[in-house]
Amino acid sequence: MIFSLWLLVVMESAYGKGANEMKAPRLEIQQLLFGGIVKNKNLALRLGEAIISDIYGNDELKLQRPFSVSEDNGIWTIVGSKNAGEGREGEGCVIIKIARDDARVIDIKRLFIVKNRGK
Structure with missing residues (x-):
């Protein structure tokens, strides 16, 4: 009410x-x-997944799972697990930062792994 x-x-x-x-x-x-618009870890994860799906597509979303979600100083960080710890060259994880207070997307980046090829 x-x-x-x-x-x-x-x-x-x-x-x-x-x-x-x-x-x-x-x-x-x-x-x-x-406690802000994005008040819990579950909501932050769902927003992150929706953003990844919209930008990169559902196939990429599946490759990024499972995600890790953490909060620090009012910023949620959602990190995908694609190529994590494998060290294969190519596309890696997606990282999204979302503001807890107003759900602004602060940063989106995708890591790429490039091996030292030597000259």
């Missing part, structure tokens, strides 16, 4: 002034009440 009422207030404040005056809802209340 409280959440529904809060959502109604946010929607009214964000969209109640007409299409030309729309503004984004403020997230401070939700951050205080619920």
Whole structure:
């Protein structure tokens, strides 16, 4: 009930002034009440998987599993396991960083393993 009422207030404040005056809802209340938008490891993992699937495709998502998920200073880090510890040359794991407070994707990178070929 409280959440529904809060959502109604946010929607009214964000969209109640007409299409030309729309503004984004403020997230401070939700951050205080619920510990941020991405409040747990499971949600961070699901977001990371959705991003990987969208950018790299479902086949790559399967190759990246299992994932490790950690949080440090309000930043979730999701790390895939493709080619982890194998040392094969080529594509490696995907690393995604997501902000706990507002779910911003802070960084996405993919590691590549290149062996020293000598000259």
